Amino acid sequence: MFTKLRLRLHHFLERIMPEKRLFLRTDSETRFMRLSPISQIIAILGSAAFIGWTIIATAIFLLDTIGSGNFRDQARRDQAIYEERLNALALERDNRSQEALAAQQRFNIALEQVSSIQSALLTSEDHRRELERGINVMQATLRRYMNQREILQVELDATATQIDPENGIAIDANTAQAIGSTMDYVNDTLADVSQQRDYAHARSLRAHDQMASLELEIQFLEEKANQIFRQLEDAMTISVKPLDKMFRNAGLNIDRLLEQIKRGYSGQGGALSPISYMPDGLDVVDPTVNRANNILNQLDKLNIYRIAAEKAPFAMPVKGTFRFTSGYGPRWGEMHRGTDFAAKSGAPIYATADGVVTRAEWGSGYGRVVYVKHAFGIETRYAHMAKIRVKKGQRVSRGQRIGDMGNSGRSTGTHLHYEVRVNGKDVNPMIYIKAGRDVF
Known part of the structure; x- marks a missing residue:
């Protein structure tokens, strides 16, 4: 049964693909090789498989080459964009630092002006108090002399009542002269004291006007300083927050990092030293100085972050x-x-x-x-x-x-x-x- 099927298949294939003979001739003899239909079919299928594999491998290679080229081009574009953004951020950081330094200089100038005006105001206040004390002394003196004049007037009236017009009794000439001299001295003293009082009062009014003018100027400078403070605080927030986030994202302990940098850079003095201002040696809390010291602390922190950024591997x-x-991570079964x-x-x-x-x-x-x-x-x-x-x-x-x-x-x-x-x-x-x- 199997033999019959094989013969039928052979005859069928003979009609489609006849048997072929391949002659091999040499100088001495001639040989031939018989290619049956099945052998021809196997050869054709093998050749087709080889050609198909070659086509597929070539296509895969070309696709991989094209994909790699596109990936490299994309990597170049991404690198160019990254470097552009890096340069822009570095420029913006430098501009922010310059703005912060300029604002700090303006703040120092305004603080000096406020300090000088406060000193002038305190001097004016002391002068006003001295004037008030002088006025009080002159008023007390004036009252004393007025009392003395009243006493003398009473004595003069009492002496006048002792004169007897009917008998022609008169006051002793020395007594009359003494009374007149005393009255003249009292009147002159009263006039002089009144003049000094008027002069002191005028000076007191001028001191009040100067104080009002100084208070207005101080208010203007305080508003100006407040605006400078706000600009500095905004600049510090913009500059310090991203750096703080960067170190936290890297898993570094911020407090320990700052302390370690401070230990390595522990020099004292300079522009970032805390401000200590106590007028007249008074131990008082000045909100302006506290605000300025907070900004200086932020500037110091920014400087420390700059140093730390150079010491931690954030670069490529x-x-x-x-x-x-x-x-x-894990790769091919290994870490x-x-x-x-x-x-x-x-x-x-x-x-x-x-x-x-x-x-x-x-x-x-x-x-x-x-x-x-x-x-x-x-x-x-x-x-x-x-x-x-x-x-x-x-x-x-x-x-x-x-x-x-x-x-x-x-x-x-x-x-x-x-x-x-x-x-x-x-x-x-x-x-x-x-x-x-x-x-x-």
């Missing part, structure tokens, strides 16, 4: 054209403890923060590797380099070139393996890079 280790090829950046061989690799090189050598699977120790217990690692450009113990700055991108060690292609470790524990480097992007 590569610039120009590159692409992310692998992120932090990938960093982020990979792919670029052309020899591309510059930069330190992401200020620090000291603790290792610059061949590191087994890392290949040529550089370790940099930073502040706050942070360490960064740069692996698979083609060339190392720093030495152990060397101090480096953020943005300084430390090596060239390569393919050394256990690597499948040209790239940089970048790690961040805090107190010896690896963390995702993108936490710092993304936090820095929000500000820089």
Whole structure:
């Protein structure tokens, strides 16, 4: 039964695809190879499969090439946009800093003016009090002399009643002269005291007018200073808040960070020193001085953040054209403890923060590797380099070139393996890079 079916299939195929013979001739003999229909069909199917596989592989390769080109172009555009935004933010930060410094200078000038006016007002107040005391003394003197005049008038009237017109008894000449002299002295004294009182009263009125003018000027300067304060406080809020958010997003303890920077930069004095102003040595609380000191504290905090930003790895280790090829996390059953950046061989690799090189050598699977120790217990690692450009113990700055991108060690292609470790524990480097992007 099987043989009959095979013969029928053979005859059917013979009609569609006749048997062919392939002759192979040499100098001494001639041979031939018989190609049955089934062999021809198998050969055709094999050729078709090979051609189809070639077409599919070529299409996949072309699509991958086109996709990679588009990805590189997109990466270039994203990099250009990022650098543009970085430059704009840096320019805006510089402008804000200049505005803050200019506003601080205006505030210092206004504070000096307010202080001088307050001193003049206090001097005027003391002068007014002295005038009031002088007026009171002159009024008391005037009352005393008036009382004396009244007493003398009573004595004069009593003496006059002692005169006897009928007998022609007169007052002694010496007595009359003494009484007249006394009356003249009293009248002159009263006139002089009255004149001094009028003069003191006029001076008191002028002092009151000067005080009213000074109070108006102080009110104007206080409004001007309040406007300057508001501008400074707004500038501080705009400048300090993003930095505060950046450090918190990076998982750093803000209070500990500020304290550590202050210990390293503990010089005293200068423009950011707290203001201490107590008129006449009085221990009083001045809201204006407190407000100014709050702004100075914010400026000091901004300066500390600027120093800390240079010491923490917020920058990118590569610039120009590159692409992310692998992120932090599990990969192929193992933990990938960093982020990979792919670029052309020899591309510059930069330190992401200020620090000291603790290792610059061949590191087994890392290949040529550089370790940099930073502040706050942070360490960064740069692996698979083609060339190392720093030495152990060397101090480096953020943005300084430390090596060239390569393919050394256990690597499948040209790239940089970048790690961040805090107190010896690896963390995702993108936490710092993304936090820095929000500000820089």
